[in-house]
Amino acid sequence: MTRFVRQTVIDARDAPATSSLSALIQWRRAWVTSPMMAVTSLVLLAAFCVFGWRFLQWAVVHAHWRGSDSAACPGDSGACWAFVVARWKPWLVGDYPLDQLWRAWASFAAFGLFWAWVVQRSHAAGMNRVLLGFILLPAVLLLVLIGGGPLAAVAPTRWGGLLLTLIVALATFASALPAGLCLALGRRSRLPVVRWLCTAFVEGMRSVPLLVVLFIAATLLPMFLPRGWNIDLFTRALIAFSLFNAAMAAEVFRGGLQAVGHGQFEAATTVGLSHFSALRLIVLPQAVTAVVPALVNIMIAVIKETTLLSIIGVNDLLGAVENGAKSPDWIGEPNILISGHVFLAVIYLAVCYGLSRYSRRLETAR
């Protein structure tokens, strides 16, 4: 019986060559699994190319960039970016006084710096300081923008565009979060009156469209105030936004509170913490951390909802562009309004998509 024992070490062999399949074959396996799929691929690809090419032609090649009235944009073969460029002030800051504009720029810069700090910090770290920042920042911005004392006062009726959208979104978020947390805690209270009131408020708000709430704030609320009292439209709209989104946030927080097992609370009271301390030190940190991604989603919803302000006559970003297309210099060509809409779509898309990516990153970081 002969045996063979290898005497020398052989060279290491390469791993089985998956890459020896040529790129073409790999591509075919993924895309052309059947004739039907091949046709689908081709049709989709053709649609992408045609649509992309036509959009490029419209948005870049044939676009009009300079000019101060609708004569700058003849025909509809190209986008009318001149409309966006010439009317930068209305859609960026509204009617804010020219000599006070630095306050608006400072607000944008402050928010930009704050947001940069939020995004670059570690996602696994606690969110307490971020949430605190989101509550303090709008208060500071409102003080700077309204003025008073050494700064000249600027009424909110003169704000507009992106500035107003930013302030409304931030202020809504800052007021709706604490209110929502209180409502959520109230719904779980052992005191029946508190529980009923909070439940009635949240469910009532959730069964009505936001537009109806805004309309009530705009038309009906002044009737319920004593004669002579006058709250301006901006503040009323802000109140409506806060109350509506407080109900939304309450449902999110309720979910977070339910996710914390009751044993946590019981254990905390067993080791001698008071009712309030157990809530503050044990339950709330866990509940809030669990719902931070959902809170970012509420922020996205709030940003999209701010467009409703234009319907009740507050000059937000959408309203500023709509009004611009109705101004004497730019009225007439539908292409101008469509260009404005596309421009707005890109802004909202960039902001909301960025936020949704952030929300997803927070979710996976946990």
Next chain:
Amino acid sequence: MSRAVLVERLWDYAGQAVLLALVLWLAWSGLVNFLGNVRVLGLAAGYGFLDAEAGFQIAQSLIAFSPRSSYLDVVIVAALNSLLVIVLASVLSTLIGLVMAFGRLASHGLIRGAAATYVEVFRNIPLLLQILFWYFSAIAVLPGVGDSLAFGGALLNNRGLFLPRVQVTMAGGSTLVAGLAAFVGLFWLARRWLKTTARDNGWSLALSGAIIALLCLAPLALMRADFGIDNPQVEGFNVGGGFAVLPELAALTLGLSIYNSTFLAEIFRAGILSVPRGQAEAAATVGLSGVRAALLITLPQAMRVALPPAAGQYQTLAKASALAAAIGYPDIMQLVGGTVLSQTNQALEVMALVVLLYAAINLAIALAVNLLNRRLLWQQR
């Protein structure tokens, strides 16, 4: 009860009493202010205005309406118009959402990419902006009334799509009702029969084919009944006669469908992912094609998970239909909260009506989905 417990409870009761008193005081002083303001402004109160003559025409109504009709009719027309757009958009967004959900899970990279792009783009652009975009684009693209495009008896221009309206007489109406009853009855019988017998032999196929042919013939018989057809016609700068599908309705339906389909797609996708992979594999093993496996095996199980969040999305859609006010589609918000409010000046009564109507629609959706949900869960046993 010990004294300590009693003292502790006392604080609870006192706190609740103070809170209740505060809320009641707020409501009471608001009401007093309101009544005072109403007296100073000299406005009417109560729902007496519902019987009064409205005095304006509505561009789209599903029931007979003229300026002589009452405000109550306005409310009914508005509610029906709202329901119309809600139902249309719900069905359309469900279909698009399903396609996109399966598209995002496809093995084909290009299809996956297209579906993902669609979802990410349209869910992140505000709904109002989308509705305005579709509305103004549609108006810009369509020709004026003078250059209306004609398809058979229908007209298409920037005032909308005008379809021939079928006018039913009394005799025609009763035939129609009888025919519909027969149709429903036959359909029910056929379904019942198909359920109780084996489906895969030639006999049952032939018979079900015959039944379906009969079902298709039944409406044809109705055509013999005397119907009048009211064709739309260009009258100066407007169109008279026919049934108008407004560009506002088209833009609102399109905007609502596309926006909500992205959220539904994510809900359906989560539902599909919750079905164990083995189900689809087993379906493939017993020889079902990809489409049949998806529709018969995966989807029914996915729906159990997806239905509760989808219900919330349908409610969101119903509430978002109030954005009709921005483009002037005659729905609850635009007609009741807008026109009726400005004509009667009775803000409290009118807005209470609007709130009630939306709350009722929301409740109806919740009930319908609950019923459906119970049915789905029943089959699980």
